Amino acid sequence: MKIMEDKPLVGIVMGSSSDIEIMEEAAKVLKEFGIPYEMTIASAHRSPKRTTEYAKSAVERGLEIIIAGAGSAAHLAGVIASETILPIIGVPIDSSPLRGLDSLLSTVQMPAGIPVATMAIGKTGARNAGIFAAEILATKHPEILEKLINYRRRMAENIEKEAKKLEG
Numbered sequence: 001m002k003i004m005e006d007k008p009l010v011g012i013v014m015g016s017s018s019d020i021e022i023m024e025e026a027a028k029v030l031k032e033f034g035i036p037y038e039m040t041i042a043s044a045h046r047s048p049k050r051t052t053e054y055a056k057s058a059v060e061r062g063l064e065i066i067i068a069g070a071g072s073a074a075h076l077a078g079v080i081a082s083e084t085i086l087p088i089i090g091v092p093i094d095s096s097p098l099r100g101l102d103s104l105l106s107t108v109q110m111p112a113g114i115p116v117a118t119m120a121i122g123k124t125g126a127r128n129a130g131i132f133a134a135e136i137l138a139t140k141h142p143e144i145l146e147k148l149i150n151y152r153r154r155m156a157e158n159i160e161k162e163a164k165k166l167e168g
């Protein structure tokens with residue numbers, strides 16, 4: 001397990017080492033916002049015990065949110081959600097011949113009672129998972145709120161610049 005700081009607030013979990021390239025996008029955002037996180041691999045079907053232990057110990061280890069990314073029949077986020085009351089953000093990964101549609105449906109279509117906040121497929125979803133985690137944390141961490149406000153302002157300024165360039 002890669003611990004970025006003493007006390008990670010966000011756990012990033014993925015089903016396979018083949019998911020790292022995608023899930024790094026979530027990590028990049030958390031780094032940008034200075035949010036401590038940890039990253040690990042746990043598979044809902046290949047290592048179910050490790051997965052449930054990770055979820056069950058999350059609160060006592062100080063995590064406040066878990067981002068879970070998986071491909072194919074992606075039950076990782078749902079299984080983790082069933083073992084903790086922390087909010088779970090799911091990232092469907094486009095690693096199968098169905099290009100992520102399978103993981104999108106299996107992540108988003110949670111039966112009533114155990115929600116998973118599901119993002120878009122692939123790198124965009126992983127990046128948004130990082131931003132969404134920051135937004136949840138911002139409700140109680142004012143320094144993260146300030147960074148998010150600045151991030152939004154910079155995005156809007158970039159659009160203004162691009163528009164001016166296009167309009168001539």
Ligand code: RP5
Pocket residue numbers: 014015016017018019043069070071072093095
């Ligand atoms: C899922 O199966 C993983 O999340 C990954 O996206 C997919 C393929 O895994 P590998 O066969 O590449 O390990 O569990």
